[in-house]
Structures are given as structure tokens and as C-alpha cells.
Amino acid sequence: MIANVQTLPELGPDLPDDGSVVELKGYELHVTDGPHPLNLARQAEISHHWTLEKAANPSLFNGPVILQRQIAYRNGVIVSRGHVSDFATFLWWRSQPGLPGASHLFGYPVIASSDGDLIAVRMAPHTANPRQVYFAAGSLDLSDVVNGQCDLDGNMRREVMEETGLDLAEAMTTGQLFGTYRPKKMTLFRVYQFNRSTTALLTAIRDHIRGGHDEIDAAIAIHDAASGTHRYNPAMIPILRWYFERGRSDLP
Numbered sequence: 001m002i003a004n005v006q007t008l009p010e011l012g013p014d015l016p017d018d019g020s021v022v023e024l025k026g027y028e029l030h031v032t033d034g035p036h037p038l039n040l041a042r043q044a045e046i047s048h049h050w051t052l053e054k055a056a057n058p059s060l061f062n063g064p065v066i067l068q069r070q071i072a073y074r075n076g077v078i079v080s081r082g083h084v085s086d087f088a089t090f091l092w093w094r095s096q097p098g099l100p101g102a103s104h105l106f107g108y109p110v111i112a113s114s115d116g117d118l119i120a121v122r123m124a125p126h127t128a129n130p131r132q133v134y135f136a137a138g139s140l141d142l143s144d145v146v147n148g149q150c151d152l153d154g155n156m157r158r159e160v161m162e163e164t165g166l167d168l169a170e171a172m173t174t175g176q177l178f179g180t181y182r183p184k185k186m187t188l189f190r191v192y193q194f195n196r197s198t199t200a201l202l203t204a205i206r207d208h209i210r211g212g213h214d215e216i217d218a219a220i221a222i223h224d225a226a227s228g229t230h231r232y233n234p235a236m237i238p239i240l241r242w243y244f245e246r247g248r249s250d251l252p
Contacts, residue, residue: 025076029150036083050088108189165208
């Protein structure tokens with residue numbers, strides 16, 4: 001991890017905060033030594049909130065996550081400073097109006113079939129996002145930290161493998177990185193197109209779920225940008241609109 005903590009510039013007007021999709025040149029997701037400021041300032045509240053969450057949903061697990069302190073935009077590159085925190089802190093922060101003191105950054109591997117449909121998953125009722133539909137993804141954690149920075153692409157490949165059994169290394173991608181930003185929430189994504197039909201991908205994921213992956217309860221094919229078709233995670237909506245407005249033949 002890196003010990004040098006420097007102030008980053010604001011995201012700036014070149015990165016809209018309305019969720020619009022923008023092309024990016026890359027990312028630098030630094031992990032800084034020491035606890036996140038929220039863990040120092042609000043630990044009692046975080047602990048109390050976790051007790052309530054755990055009582056309501058005993059399946060929750062308070063594992064380590066990388067929680068961002070700052071996110072900036074420099075010449076097409078997303079630069080962030082994060083700390084090793086935990087899932088309890090993230091859940092408390094997520095529950096606060098205005099989301100003070102932190103930011104969330106995560107990766108979305110946008111999986112497309114050879115038919116041009118998008119393939120997502122629906123979270124099981126006992127998870128922290130019950131019944132939400134989104135691309136297979138998960139928070140950055142310690143296993144994603146390499147030489148003081150988060151390996152977002154490694155995170156996406158690992159999460160897809162764990163949740164669906166699919167290997168992103170088998171898919172075609174241009175490698176282009178995209179991002180969407182809403183206040184305090186940054187999504188980074190790439191498009192991965194598999195040389196398999198929608199039916200074949202759904203079947204493979206369902207077989208994986210039956211094999212014992214209980215965080216996911218369904219594989220979902222998305223055919224258009226209609227926002228009300230499923231209970232989408234809010235981060236999905238601008239990506240679906242962007243993908244289907246471009247036309248399936250233009251991608252991966």
C-alpha cells in the first residue's frame with residue numbers, strides 16, 4: 001500500500017454527474033495506508049447499524065472492502081484514493097442521506113451474447129441487494145490489491161467467474177474503458193462479448209447456480225433499454241440506454 005496521501009482535484013466539468021457514459025483512458029485506484037476516516041469518526045454508529053442489519057439478515061458477512069475517500073478525473077483517467085474498510089462501514093455509508101465522507105467505485109463487466117443481448121444476474125433474497133438485477137460484480141477487496149493499487153479488471157474477472165462460472169478471458173473486447181458518475185458513485189465498465197448465444201449463456205449460468213452459488217437466484221437476458229422490465233440497480237439504467245442506443249452491431 002502507499003503511505004503518501006495527497007489531495008486530489010475535483011472530478012470537474014469534463015465528467016458529468018448525471019450518469020452519462022463517457023470513454024476513459026484508464027484508471028489508477030490507489031489504496032492508502034491506515035483506516036478510512038469514517039472508521040475513525042463514526043465507528044459507534046457503524047457498529048450499531050451493523051448490529052441492526054445483521055439481526056434483520058443473518059446471512060450478511062462483514063468482510064474487508066476497499067472504500068474510496070476521493071475520486072478524481074485527470075485527462076481521461078479516473079484516479080482514486082481508498083482505504084481498507086469493511087462491509088459494515090459501506091452499508092452504514094450507503095444508508096446515510098447525502099452519502100457523507102466517502103465514495104463508492106466499482107466495476108461492471110457488461111456481458112453480451114452473440115445475439116447482442118446483455119446478460120445479468122438477479123441477487124438472491126438474503127443478499128444486501130435482494131432481487132436487484134445487475135451485471136455480475138462485487139466490491140473491491142483485499143484480493144484485488146496489487147502493489148498498492150486495485151486491479152479492477154482482475155476484480156471483474158474474479159466476480160464473473162464466482163457468480164456465473166463464465167471466464168471473461170474467453171470473451172471478445174475492444175478493451176475500451178467506459179465510466180458513469182453519479183454523486184459519490186463511480187461505475188467503470190468494459191463490454192465483453194461471448195461467442196455463445198443468449199440461451200447458451202443463460203443455461204451455463206443456471207447450471208453454475210444449481211452447483212451451489214446461492215448469492216444469485218437467476219440469470220437474466222436483457223433485450224432492450226426499458227428501465228421497468230426488471231428491478232434494476234440504478235447504475236444499470238444509463239449503461240442499458242447507451243448500449244441499445246448505439247446498436248448491437250457496433251460492439252463489443
